[in-house]
Amino acid sequence: MMTVICLDDYHTNDRAGRKATGLTALDARENDFDLMGVQMEALKTGKAVYKPIYNHDTGNKDPPELIEPNKVMVFEGLHPIYDEKARAQLDLAIYIDIVNDVKFAWKVQRDVAERGWTEEQVREDIEKRLPDFSKYVDPQKANADVVL
Secondary structure, three states: OEEEEEHHHHEOOOHHHHHHHOOOOOOHHHEOHHHHHHHHHHHHOOOOEEEEEEOOOOOOEEEEEEEOOOOEEEEEOOOOOOOHHHHHOOOOOEEOOOOHHHHHHHHHHHHHHHHOOOHHHHHHHHHHHHHHHHHHHHHHHHHOOEEO
16 A cells, blocks of 8 residues: 655665765755656656665665555655655655754664764764755755654
8 A cells, every 4th residue: 555765766876976976865966856756756647667776785776676656655765855846746745854863873873783884984974964964955844744
């Protein structure tokens, strides 16, 4: 009855590609909003799509997977409300405004355990991404139907 789509799958580049561009995944230029909007619209109108896959474990792009439309579709990620075409496909736009201490704890837990980073490396990575968060992610609250 429900399908969850991670919008991180629409990153333009893999981790190595973002390192080469110097852009973070939070930067809108590192996301394929055209494809995202087209595929969200297709799913909403009952059409299956071959959705790209971004593998968080490896940082690489995996082969696309076939997604069939479902009764309830949840689109989650960093930019669900950013792009106008994608946003227009949403019946309800929810922005989850998590306090910084919790986000930091989650990122430390994940990156230390899964990527072998130190807490200091995680802190540096978060600091590097803060301007992009402020520019591309946080402003989505203004277009949300609900802010939690």
